[in-house]
Amino acid sequence: MSLDKPLVDDVGTEILALAARIFPICRSITGDGVRQTLREVGAHIDLELHEVATGTPVLDWTIPREWNIRDAWIKNARGEKIVDFNRSNLHVMSYSVPVRQRMSLAELKKHIYTLPDQPDLIPYRTSYYAENWAFCMPHRQFEALREETYEVSIDSSLTDGHLTYGEYFHKGETEDEFLLSAHVCHPSLANDNCSGIALLTHLAKRISGLRTRYSYRFLFAPGTIGAITWLARNEDRAHRIKHGLVVSMVGDRGGPTYKKSRRGNAEIDRAMIHSLNHSGLSPVIEDFYPYGYDERQYCSPGFNLPVGLFSRSKFGAIPEYHTSADNLDFIRPEALGESYRLINETIGAIEANATYLNTSPKGEPQLGKRGLYGAIGGDKDAAAANMAMLWILNQSDGTHSLLDIAERAKLPFAVVQRTAKLLSDHGLLKPA
Amino acid sequence: MSLDKPLVDDVGTEILALAARIFPICRSITGDGVRQTLREVGAHIDLELHEVATGTPVLDWTIPREWNIRDAWIKNARGEKIVDFNRSNLHVMSYSVPVRQRMSLAELKKHIYTLPDQPDLIPYRTSYYAENWAFCMPHRQFEALREETYEVSIDSSLTDGHLTYGEYFHKGETEDEFLLSAHVCHPSLANDNCSGIALLTHLAKRISGLRTRYSYRFLFAPGTIGAITWLARNEDRAHRIKHGLVVSMVGDRGGPTYKKSRRGNAEIDRAMIHSLNHSGLSPVIEDFYPYGYDERQYCSPGFNLPVGLFSRSKFGAIPEYHTSADNLDFIRPEALGESYRLINETIGAIEANATYLNTSPKGEPQLGKRGLYGAIGGDKDAAAANMAMLWILNQSDGTHSLLDIAERAKLPFAVVQRTAKLLSDHGLLKPA
Amino acid sequence: MSLDKPLVDDVGTEILALAARIFPICRSITGDGVRQTLREVGAHIDLELHEVATGTPVLDWTIPREWNIRDAWIKNARGEKIVDFNRSNLHVMSYSVPVRQRMSLAELKKHIYTLPDQPDLIPYRTSYYAENWAFCMPHRQFEALREETYEVSIDSSLTDGHLTYGEYFHKGETEDEFLLSAHVCHPSLANDNCSGIALLTHLAKRISGLRTRYSYRFLFAPGTIGAITWLARNEDRAHRIKHGLVVSMVGDRGGPTYKKSRRGNAEIDRAMIHSLNHSGLSPVIEDFYPYGYDERQYCSPGFNLPVGLFSRSKFGAIPEYHTSADNLDFIRPEALGESYRLINETIGAIEANATYLNTSPKGEPQLGKRGLYGAIGGDKDAAAANMAMLWILNQSDGTHSLLDIAERAKLPFAVVQRTAKLLSDHGLLKPA
CATH class of the missing domain: 3.40.630.10 (Zn peptidases)
Incomplete structure (x- = not known):
């Protein structure tokens, strides 16, 4: 890949x-x-x-049951929408059952969630497995609600689906x-x-x-x-x-x-x-x-x-x-x-990630004669690649994966992977 | 129990x-x-x-041999008891053999233990397996002992018993x-x-x-x-x-x-x-x-x-x-x-402590339908109990005891125990 | 031993x-x-x-091939030896092939190693497996080299041997x-x-x-x-x-x-x-x-x-x-x-290092009756030796070597070794 x-x-x-x-x-x-x-x-x-x-x-x-919702709002006594689902779907508690009703502030408050500690934010609430309905609003707005009659509407459906x-x-x-x-x-x-x-x-x-x-x-x-x-x-x-x-x-x-x-x-x-x-x-x-x-x-x-x-x-x-x-x-x-x-x-x-076997496990193989010492990139990369070669050769006894080796050597996996490829290409590694 | x-x-x-x-x-x-x-x-x-x-x-x-002691004291030349077993049994080294003898201060000192670094305290000493006798006293008292003839008495017995x-x-x-x-x-x-x-x-x-x-x-x-x-x-x-x-x-x-x-x-x-x-x-x-x-x-x-x-x-x-x-x-x-x-x-x-099996080990069981979510006590307790339920259900695969689970979950054992009882009562746990 | x-x-x-x-x-x-x-x-x-x-x-x-060297130097235009193998064999890169040649400063510099960060020191360099020759010198000297014609000589041999x-x-x-x-x-x-x-x-x-x-x-x-x-x-x-x-x-x-x-x-x-x-x-x-x-x-x-x-x-x-x-x-x-x-x-x-068996493994053996309690040296040594005895006896169940015990007891191996000898001499230890 x-x-x-x-x-x-x-x-x-x-x-x-x-x-x-x-x-x-x-x-x-x-x-x-x-x-x-x-x-x-x-x-x-x-x-x-x-x-x-x-x-x-x-x-x-x-x-x-399947829940769907088309619209929802709270209107004040003057018929103004003070909460509108179309402005944020967070305003309605998920799985709210349908409702269309006038009620006092006291009654309404039983169906409102707010975050007193974050008064400008609308909370996200759900009630999947207990039938209920509620609105969510900023606590600041909630506190400003006046004693009047409100009309609430949740145009949702909870039906087999x-x-x-x-x-x-x-x-x-x-x-x-x-x-x-x-x-x-x-x-x-x-x-x-x-x-x-x-x-x-x-x-x-x-x-x-x-x-x-x-x-x-x-x-x-x-x-x-x-x-x-x-x-x-x-x-x-x-x-x-x-x-x-x-x-x-x-x-x-x-x-x-x-x-x-x-x-x-x-x-x-x-x-x-x-x-x-x-x-x-x-x-x-x-x-x-x-x-x-x-x-x-x-x-x-x-x-x-x-x-x-x-x-x-x-x-x-x-x-x-x-x-x-x-x-x-x-x-x-x-x-x-x-x-x-x-x-x-x-x-x-x-x-x-895979586990390899060093094909020349007795002593270090002579990397120099294969042109492998310092074979990759610039100076720092070469040093890392040389250490990667030594680590891979030393640990590839069939019990350590490349990821094991990368962890042990504290080298990025990509360096170990690339170096293992190079060693494989030179016949110094084979699949375990 | x-x-x-x-x-x-x-x-x-x-x-x-x-x-x-x-x-x-x-x-x-x-x-x-x-x-x-x-x-x-x-x-x-x-x-x-x-x-x-x-x-x-x-x-x-x-x-x-069995050791018993009835009385012991040191009297000074005027016949005054300066050390009295009846005032503290620590005054006599445990297993002291009986003795009744007059002796010089120099001789007496060979049989006295004190704590020079804690000069007001009587040390506790024993000699169970080597026959000997000794008194223990505050170092301050020891240092105030005058050159005179003392009489010592340890009325003990060391006999087969x-x-x-x-x-x-x-x-x-x-x-x-x-x-x-x-x-x-x-x-x-x-x-x-x-x-x-x-x-x-x-x-x-x-x-x-x-x-x-x-x-x-x-x-x-x-x-x-x-x-x-x-x-x-x-x-x-x-x-x-x-x-x-x-x-x-x-x-x-x-x-x-x-x-x-x-x-x-x-x-x-x-x-x-x-x-x-x-x-x-x-x-x-x-x-x-x-x-x-x-x-x-x-x-x-x-x-x-x-x-x-x-x-x-x-x-x-x-x-x-x-x-x-x-x-x-x-x-x-x-x-x-x-x-x-x-x-x-x-x-x-x-x-x-015991090991249980989750009887519904595939996915989480639906706790809500059993009234188990938040089923116990006040808010904080409920949260701990909910976590305890999740931990017990997750770990009860027959290899973890309740104590293992309490340690892993960093919850008090009593909470885990109580919660396991609740889950058992609802058929969600059985003995492993 | x-x-x-x-x-x-x-x-x-x-x-x-x-x-x-x-x-x-x-x-x-x-x-x-x-x-x-x-x-x-x-x-x-x-x-x-x-x-x-x-x-x-x-x-x-x-x-x-076997490498040997008899002499090497660099002479300036006046024939003065400015680098002399006889003064330090570090001056010649190990395995340098023989050379005898006049050359410009520019040419010479290709064959000189220095340590710019440590300008007074001669580096040690080798080229065992790639044929080459080089001199090593202090960077300060290198920088002072003038534009003139130099003569270099490395009287070495690289031959079968x-x-x-x-x-x-x-x-x-x-x-x-x-x-x-x-x-x-x-x-x-x-x-x-x-x-x-x-x-x-x-x-x-x-x-x-x-x-x-x-x-x-x-x-x-x-x-x-x-x-x-x-x-x-x-x-x-x-x-x-x-x-x-x-x-x-x-x-x-x-x-x-x-x-x-x-x-x-x-x-x-x-x-x-x-x-x-x-x-x-x-x-x-x-x-x-x-x-x-x-x-x-x-x-x-x-x-x-x-x-x-x-x-x-x-x-x-x-x-x-x-x-x-x-x-x-x-x-x-x-x-x-x-x-x-x-x-x-x-x-x-x-x-x-060896593993022993306590011959009296049930309860502690009575060390006092064998004269072993406090048997060794001065006070501090006696305490260490007593602890060493207790540790050796406690751990010598056939699965812990003396080195294991020394590590566990945080005691010097020599103390554990000496104490194990003492316990063996009293028949309280035998080889596992």
Whole structure:
């Protein structure tokens, strides 16, 4: 495979453009918002859509009713819309049941969520599995509400229908799979997770043009119930997943953060951590814990798949999290591009990782007579390449992979990979 | 078992009361002082007394002659008692042979121990296995002794007799035993070890009223030779001991200190360290070393029992150690109560520790439909309980005990235990 | 064995004297300089010389042509020798082919090496495997060279001949070998490695007079090609090497530095680190890396011998490295003596290291009745010896060697060794 093919320079800008297109859509765990989002994704890659009917049992869960919303508002006594769904879909709690009613301020307040500590922001709220309705608004506005009669309207529907998810599959040389998964259930939150959807779309587009060792499965599904649905429908094939990443919140300038898979020392864990440690950034590496995004499902004990979570800031740990401040200004093309490159690099390392045997294991082979000493590039590069040669030759006894060697030698994987290629070309390495 | 039954609030005061009763008694490794002490213990629990005759071989040792003492003093030339055993039994070196003699100051000084660095304190000295006699006194008094003729009297006896120890056994559901051991050979030293004797007496009293999984063996025996005697007489049954604690110096305000068993990672080590780390105190955890109290014998390589040492301050590390300053003022009901609770909590954790299987291991089970999300207590508790549920479900694959999970999740064992009960009640956990 | 026999006090002075004798000789990887050096070594020990003919294949390498040099100089236009091989053999790049020629300054400069950052020092350079010639000089002199016609002469020869190395073998009780290896290919560099050659010569002399458990092989060979040659000729016997040290740069005041064998936890690694950690010095311990001296060859994956590198400063890490500043003033008798003692102590620990069984493993044996408590030396020593007794008895269950115990107990190996002897003499220990 040639994941070392130069990357598009402005990939961050392209990812941002797609994120911006899907940002306004009102997504939830079911409904037309998901379908519309997946259509945008499908404009870039050959996405397969799946519709699973309400009531279908999926593992311990059941596909819920489908929720759709057309409009919603609160009018004051003078008939002025003081809250308007069309201005921000965060104003309506996701899965709000329909309502059309006049009520006092006191009654209305029972159905309003605010953030007292962030009085200018609209919170993001959901109530998927308990029937209810609510509006979300800035606390400052909430406090200014006068005692009068209000009229509220939520023109939504909660009916039997389907849960929708999309899958893109790239066939590689083997049936072993690399899973890349993004949740598609949050409405107008840019980082969480328009960023992840857009990044994976562009990554899938790139990989579609490559010959790869692994097969790649891109999953765009609603959080929790979507991953559970996919697992339920692919229970027998899930074991093919040898590496995986959940990709969320990849556009802000924090982190990067990697949360290890439940296994803790899977190849994806080691490769991702290696990439991050050589990135020149200040990565945060976290041990697995059973809270977060869909790695919760992939890493449940009955599956225990080697799937980690890549993000920039850690979910819940920044003030913008699940508020209207998570808007398109909050995500940056440079951060999106950097996230893309880090994931790409990690995939490249896993594609190229292999274990070799030094064919001349007794004493060092004479590199000079083969023109290998100082054979590569400028001075510093030559020194690194020479050390890489010595490390690879010394460690290639059949028990150390290139990734093991890169870690031990504290060298970037790319240098070790390139050097191993050179040694192979000179017959000094063979597959173990 | 229900070790979570509320503890007596003033248990520290009760322990102190018993410690105060036994404090004046002149104990040694044999003799009536031990018997009198065990009678006081026996007033609270159904203690079985053992008498082992002088000369009996016990492992590499032999039961020594029995030592008893009635009186002792030093009189100056005017016949005034300047040292009087009745005022402190520390004045006489333990196992001093009888003597009645006039002598010069120079001669007397050969038989006097003092602490030059702590000139107001009487040291505690013994000479169990080499025949000798001596007095102990404050260095200040020693320095003021005038050149005159002194008369010394030690009215002791060292004759064939018995070594005495007491045992309290509580039958649990299994034959697997939990050993709790205190030395009973030190005279008027409050912390070392009236405190441990009194604490274990009250702990035994409490456990006697409970249904327990493990059987509990409380051993009140003289240091070293007592533990060796018990091991010699129970060589074939010692392997039943699955957990054990030596309990000494539990009444001062230092520590708490836990010294691991020789195994280093036994369940008792992990449970005790877990309790201490969640105690809000500043515990000191020490690796095993072959010096200290009777864990030396239990952890000898031929037995290698999982027995650790719990104390407050570390023996030998405080100025009061083995001096007349280790008196009843030095031990505090709060410290005794806290020690009691920590040991009790550790026992509770070991009683409740078990390994479960998540019955719905594929994906997370839907907690919401079972009313389990946020099911417990106030907000903070609910969050901890939710995390506890997720941790238990994620880790319960048959290879992690509740204690493993508590450690991994950094949650108090009690929370994990309670949550596991809840999940079991909902059919989400079953014994592994 | 009795490596605890008192060491010669002025061994550092003796090592320095030999280093000074061999310092002026112009060594390279072949040639008469090596032979002359080995003759000096042979004046102290019964050294066996090996000559291996040019063209002989050795592992992946081939014995090169033999290089010898008689004289070399650069004359200016007035016929004055401005560079003279007789003043420093560093002036000529090792393996320079013969030349006798007049040339311009511009032409001459293509054949001159200097150190611009250390303008007063002559660098040390080699070109073993690419035919070339060059002079080395202080940068200050180089800059002062005037535009005129120079005459250069290198009266060297590069012809079929032999590679020479020396071996001293001391037969011990077993065929298991301890390898001590020093490179002999550097010309007038005192620390690198006249110091190592001289130290090993005196160590061999000492060991020749001892009865040892291991057999000792001292190898004096040119770097890289010499070690490869020895390995090629002893391929079937190399596995007998159970411990080994490469000894280089042992006379400066830096370090001491120990670089672990590729195995990382070999007995030599643990013993050397133990000695260093108890030396009162500030040792530097390095993990294995595949660059350095001949441990590169011994630790190649096809051999993977347990051979570490002992030096004072780390090669390459000091300004004197490979310059004319590495002269006889740079090495010190105290540092040489200290290096000698550390290596000697490590050898002593490996000779004495063994695993024992406590013959009285149930409970502690009664040390008092055997007169063992406090049996050794003064107060502090007695306490250490008592702790050593308790540690040895506690740990001697057949799975812990004396070195394991010394590490665990944080006691010097010598104390543990002496105490184990005492316990054995009293029948409390037997070989495991």
